[in-house]
Amino acid sequence: MTQVWSLIWDSFRESIDRMMFWVMVVLTVVLAAAMACVSFDEKGVNILFGAWKIESESFSLSNPDFSSFVGTIVVKFIADYYLGLLGVIVALITTAGVFPSLMTSGTVDLLLSKPMSRSKLFLSKYIGALTFVFLQSLLFVGLTFLVMGIRWHVWIWGYWGFVLLLVILFSYLFAFTALFGVMTRSSLTALLLTGVAWMVIWTPTAAADTLEAFRMAPGMTVNGEPVERSDEMGKWERVFRTASWFVPKTTDITEIAGQWVGAALFSDLLLSVSDSAPEQQRRDLEESREFESKVSPVDPLTSIGSSLLSEAVIVLLAMYQFGRRDY
Amino acid sequence: MTTHVTEITSLAVDLIGVKKSYGRSVEALRGVNIQVRKGEVFGLLGPNGAGKSTLVKIMMTVVRPDAVAGTILGRPIGHLGKKSVMGYLPEVTRFPNYLTGRQVLDYYAQLSDVSASDRRRVIPELMERVGLSHRWHDVRCSKYSKGMLRRLGLAQSLVNDPELVVLDEPTDGLDPIGRRDVRELLTELRSTGKTIFLNSHLLSEIEMVCDRVAILNQGLVARQGTLTELTDHSVECHIKVDGDAAALTAEVEQQGGEIRDGMIVMTQHDGEKVNNMIDLLRGKGIMIESVVPHRFSLEDVFVQILGADARGLKTVEPGKTPPVAARPVS
Structure with a gap:
């Protein structure tokens, strides 16, 4: 066990030695500080510690749905864009070199000469990279949780689940980075190929979701033209849905996060702030709301379970590559 | 049996028939035995x-x-x-x-x-x-x-x-x-x-x-x-004579020696042949200036082996016991 801890700890030390780690820490602190500049009271929103006040019924503590609205904002903007995209990309950039640098001459020779198996070495390094992301996520979620609690008076305990979800999301992609890193011994190539893999694994779920949207919203129009629903579309939806079962489902993570924080539907949020919007716009939003409420929710266990299985296959492949080659 | 066991346990490294190829063209190791x-x-x-x-x-x-037998520290x-x-x-x-x-x-x-x-x-x-x-x-x-x-x-x-x-x-x-x-x-x-x-x-x-x-x-x-x-058997004897040693080439070669840099070089560690050579020189009335035994350094042995192998003269094939001493090859 000493060996495993030693390797994990070394991965962490290696990561914090990189500039990107500190860039992410600074970004986290800046975002938390920016969030802290906003607070809510019974009447609405206070910005810059009361320097600017916006009256809003929806975004006030008097709104009983306020907590779920905050959850929606957190999921849509923090989980989806900031952590799910920027955070994961930064984490991948930071950790892309873990295996290529491990496999450089002079490093790998020493490690392989130690009394441990190659698979143990590989998995320890892999877990080390995940630990690094876990700590980054913990810092981010911890800080923003406190800001939301203290400044916004909203204590969303399910928000802590983001830490786990982010590590899982990162692990889906890092499995590819590890595989390509082991195969090519190049951080840059591994990173670029991971980007390609991300697109590939995103495609089946995205395609199936789009086709499901057509199915669930019969009145949907594209460029003003109503979309005809055909059996062919249904067939392709099943094909993509089946295909998505075999790849890590990165897009499901945001929805699972929404479930865990009890987020309101995004169209509900938009509707609540569009009192003065034109009638047509409100009708469109209500249609969107109806559609959103009809879409079948993601089952976290099935989604994460099948994704982790796919990830395990990729990791095993990478481990096999690492174990069989000469250095 | 006891001797065999003692021999095995006294070996820290006992590698037998180590082979390794990189691709089809590069044979890095062709059956190395090292104890x-x-x-x-x-x-x-x-x-x-x-x-x-x-x-x-x-x-x-x-x-x-690709192939290996034997042990390191008995395992x-x-x-x-x-x-x-x-x-x-x-x-x-x-x-x-x-x-x-x-x-x-x-x-x-x-x-x-x-x-x-x-x-x-x-x-x-x-x-x-x-x-x-x-x-x-x-x-x-x-x-x-x-x-x-x-x-x-x-x-x-x-x-x-x-x-x-x-x-x-x-x-x-x-x-x-x-x-x-x-x-x-x-x-x-x-x-x-x-x-x-x-x-x-x-x-x-x-x-x-x-x-x-x-x-x-x-x-x-x-x-x-x-x-x-x-290095022990890799000894030469350098005999320096007064006059032109090259004139004695035939006699020297007959005794298993050679002429090198104006000196008679007996290329084998064989006292009898050296003595015969000296007798021969004295018999001809040639003045012997010096008789210097020259033991090869490891470098000499190393260079000789590489030179011999380069000419395809020395190769210890897998499974055969390598000789422990080199015969100097000039």
Whole structure:
């Protein structure tokens, strides 16, 4: 066990030695500080510690749905864009070199000469990279949780689940980075190929979701033209849905996060702030709301379970590559 | 039977038929047999591309062999329990540059399953022992010079108090004082009963510290034995005469000698032939100025083997016992 801890700890030390780690820490602190500049009271929103006040019924503590609205904002903007995209990309950039640098001459020779198996070495390094992301996520979620609690008076305990979800999301992609890193011994190539893999694994779920949207919203129009629903579309939806079962489902993570924080539907949020919007716009939003409420929710266990299985296959492949080659 | 068992257990390294190819065209090792006794300093010599580093990497499981039999410390190659009592210094070492020298040793000691109390005790001692003074202990190794990194690497190879230390070019990058320090350290390690497997290009270094030597060439062991075995029979006798020695070519060749640089060179260690040659010269009334026996150095033997192999004259095929001494080939 000493060996495993030693390797994990070394991965962490290696990561914090990189500039990107500190860039992410600074970004986290800046975002938390920016969030802290906003607070809510019974009447609405206070910005810059009361320097600017916006009256809003929806975004006030008097709104009983306020907590779920905050959850929606957190999921849509923090989980989806900031952590799910920027955070994961930064984490991948930071950790892309873990295996290529491990496999450089002079490093790998020493490690392989130690009394441990190659698979143990590989998995320890892999877990080390995940630990690094876990700590980054913990810092981010911890800080923003406190800001939301203290400044916004909203204590969303399910928000802590983001830490786990982010590590899982990162692990889906890092499995590819590890595989390509082991195969090519190049951080840059591994990173670029991971980007390609991300697109590939995103495609089946995205395609199936789009086709499901057509199915669930019969009145949907594209460029003003109503979309005809055909059996062919249904067939392709099943094909993509089946295909998505075999790849890590990165897009499901945001929805699972929404479930865990009890987020309101995004169209509900938009509707609540569009009192003065034109009638047509409100009708469109209500249609969107109806559609959103009809879409079948993601089952976290099935989604994460099948994704982790796919990830395990990729990791095993990478481990096999690492174990069989000469250095 | 008793003798056989004793022989086996007295071997720290017993490699039989080690083969390794890279692709279809490159045969790095073609059936190497090497035996290293416990407590000795064993030197592995060979020209570039002979397969030395491949062999060392196979011993340390960095490279997977195509075929191998035998044992290291009585267990098959790669046995994890035995790896914990082996130390290794690769030809190239790349330490994590975010760690200090002390942290580097602590990290590799942990990977070798050294207990925390032993690490605390051993690491400062080792650093001093390899010549890294106290003020460098807590300095990041990215600040170390090439020589200091080599010393740190050496300390790393000893951090688990190994029974067998495998050193690949340990003095590479060291200044003359550093090289002397390493030689002294090796001698000290031998006195404590440790087995040392030394891979080096430096023949003088091997000659100074090694008990036994193997010369690897073109993926095969060309020679293996003690330094004395390798050089003892490789003796020439140089006879300098007054006058033109070339005129005696026919007689000299008849006695098994040759004319080289105006001197008669008896190319075999054969006292009788040398005496016959001297009698012959006296009989002809030729003045003998000097008779100098010349023992080959390891370098001479090494160069001869390489020269012979280059001409296809000497190759010890797999499965055959390599001769322990070289016949000088002029």
